[in-house]
Amino acid sequence: MNKRGQVTIFIIIAVMIVVLGILVFLFYPQIKANFGVESKNPSQFIQECMEEKVKETVTSLSLHGGSANPEHYTLYDGTQIEYLCYTEEYYKTCIMQQPMLKQHIEEEIKNEIEDVANNCFDSLKKSYEKKAYNVNLKKNSMNVELLPKRIVVNFNNTLTLTKDSTERFDKF
16 A cells, blocks of 8 residues: 555646646746847847837838838828839839839838847846946948848947957957
């Protein structure tokens, strides 16, 4: 009888450990966010900070034909959609409204996310200063590039972190 009780207790403990492991695995992102576990990688911090705004901007630009504030547009279900090509005459070749469409969309994305990018870098700087780092951040240019199935945003900023040693991050 004594050995049966011991085996039962070991089985119960094993089941509890497995359940605890599954719960930690399922809820790890929430646990990480709640306890403030941050990555040391500043590029990852900026990516996580910017990702949602870039997605919102792309969705908005897509709905408006590639411009945040369309100039030559038609209304469709209350949404301004910019003309890509337009003519007032029937059966005539239309005139391109945005001949450099890719560059135009890249510039629109850049303009729409610029404030958020500055806020993200300011937040990054403050988070390292709270950890007793000496932070030197030089903000330079930002570049947006449209590629197949993804958008690349590059920052030519320089971040220098000094605590016990000095680390330098050049591109984000």
